[in-house]
Amino acid sequence: MTRHVTAYRSAILHSIADPAEVGIEQSYQYLEDGLLVVEDGRVKALGDANALLPSLAADVEVLEYRDALITPGFIDTHIHFPQTGMIASYGEQLLDWLNTYTFPTEKQFADKAHAADVAGIFIKELLRNGTTTALVFGTVHKESVDAFFEAAHALDLRMIAGKVLMDRNAPDYLTDTAESGYADSKELIERWHGKGRLHYAVTPRFAPTSTPEQLELAGKLYGEYPGLYMHTHLSENRKEIEWVKELFPARKGYLDVYDHYKLIGERSVFAHGVHLCDDECKRLAETGSAVAFCPTSNLFLGSGLFDLEKLEAHGVRVGLGTDVGAGTSFSQLQSLNEAYKVMQLQGKKLDPFKSLYLATLGGARALYLDDRIGNFQTGKDADFVVLDYKATPLLDYRMQQARSLPEKLFALTILGDDRTVKETFAAGRSVHQRD
Ligand code: GUN
Ligand code: ZN
Structure with missing residues (x-):
């Protein structure tokens, strides 16, 4: 040969x-x-x-x-492909932003043709910005993930994605059930996980939009196949954190909800982690979990300032994410621009070589892919x-x-x-x- x-x-x-x-x-x-x-x-x-x-x-x-x-x-450790067309939507913080813009936008992905169109635009945009690997949210529709993986596979890209699991606190048109979410995810895993350079991520949207039954089954699924990822949101916004406390009063805190349902560990990636306490940082570190630092999103939604040094001091794996469409750019160079300012606002610095690390090898480590990329x-x-x-x-x-x-x-x-x-x-x- x-x-x-x-x-x-x-x-x-x-x-x-x-x-x-x-x-x-x-x-x-x-x-x-x-x-x-x-x-x-x-x-x-x-x-x-x-x-x-x-x-x-x-x-x-x-x-x-x-x-x-x-x-x-560049490696983007947190992004939503269905939100490409709603980037730069005005005026809201997380929970209102979800209801006002995100859910109606994601509704359209029940249509496979629409999902395929957006997947094409999205992947082009990633590549235009130098991003070669991303950890990607789909929508609740399995068609959305098929469309994304088909486009990524055609270019032999190393990509990770998953179908959103969401069975409460969202419009009916956008919910699955604990059982259907589990079955649909399993079908997608069988079809795509390990095909070419593709990997699957079990993707509960965030604790408030899943019932305990759904989280239980998600945790079970995450343990059922080698090399699976778990991808969700954590401690992004203060109102969100209060809501999680109300919904899960028996749990010690937000991270403990995921911990309880066996949704933390190697290849679990939590977007944001802006408001974590020391115990949560410690638990993330000892379980080998990772956090995606999403500066353009955290500033755009007014979520808060990510404390990179605190997470690092605890030994937590940290990658860089754009979080489009709450994030305002596909460019990881622009994420680093905003990351530098997030540090400045806390009286800290971000060395340019640390920036390079976060956008490449650090992301690969957060994703346990540093034997392949980075x-x-x-x-x-x-x-x-x-x-x-x-x-x-x-x-x-x-x-x-x-x-x-x-x-x-x-x-x-x-x-x-x-x-x-x-x-x-x-x-x-x-x-x-x-x-
Ligand atoms: N929390 C739950 N869903 C989302 C989302 O789509 N974007 C962001 N930034 N946070 C979330
Ligand atoms: Zn997100």
Whole structure:
């Protein structure tokens, strides 16, 4: 069998460890004139171009990018594909926003053709923004998840998604039952989990919209197949937290509801976690659960300021999420821009290399996928982006003033967006070209 090898020559940067564990300098590798060698969709080698080029066979194509930076593809640990068309909806905080905009929007996904249209737009938008892996909410309709996975599979993307489970406190047109939710999820797991690079996530929307019976069955399902994810929301908004207390008076707190129903552990991802107490952080850490930090959403819905340092101090895995449509951008560069400001408002800093980590390797660790994605270690999936230092006149000018790599990287995370992403590759194939 002939192997397909392509090499990419550019400045190359990737995270190799969490700066919180090893310090900034040991957390990344930077190659000013680097070469990324890809064979059959996987990373074959990474090194200085001059050192590696002589070892390549004569027929290997070498693609060169100037005034650019190659990084691993971005990882979005929390996003809703059905909410693409309602991004930027005015005026409400979480619970009213759900009733006013979200539920009517999600109703339309009973129609498979509509779901397929939106899935196509959504995946294009992810790739335009350099996101190659995402943990994705569907709607309550299993058709929505079929539509999403069909589109992701066609491009051989590494994606995780699930059907929403919701059997109370939502309009009738958007509810399942404990039994039908379990059966529909199971059918989707059998169809999609482990197919190509796809994974399934058991997806109770959040504690208030599921009965104890539904949570019980969701917990059972999560334990029934190896490698399944659990994806939900947690402690995003103060009124939501009060509501959970009223609905589950026997539980110690919000996280304890999920804990009680065996919905926490490895590959469980909780979106937001803005208002967690120390005991909850401790429990998340000891169970290997992860939290998705969604800064554009937390600011847009007025939910609060995420305390990254507190979660880190407890050893909780943290990834970065856009949470579109409450989030206001598909761009993880824009998430990092807002993350920096969330830290500033708390008198803290977000180092640019920590930002790179959160958007790539940290996300991969939160998802237990760091053996496959997150950086350019040999053998990992060749999911990467080419970022253009000259994407806009302002970015170009700012880059010319920058004297160091951290200065350039920081400016990219503040000024960057979809325009910055020149090309996106998934499993070694070009899946988006800007020009
Ligand atoms: N909590 C329950 N559902 C949702 C949702 O769709 N978006 C956000 N941001 N929070 C939620
Ligand atoms: Zn969400």
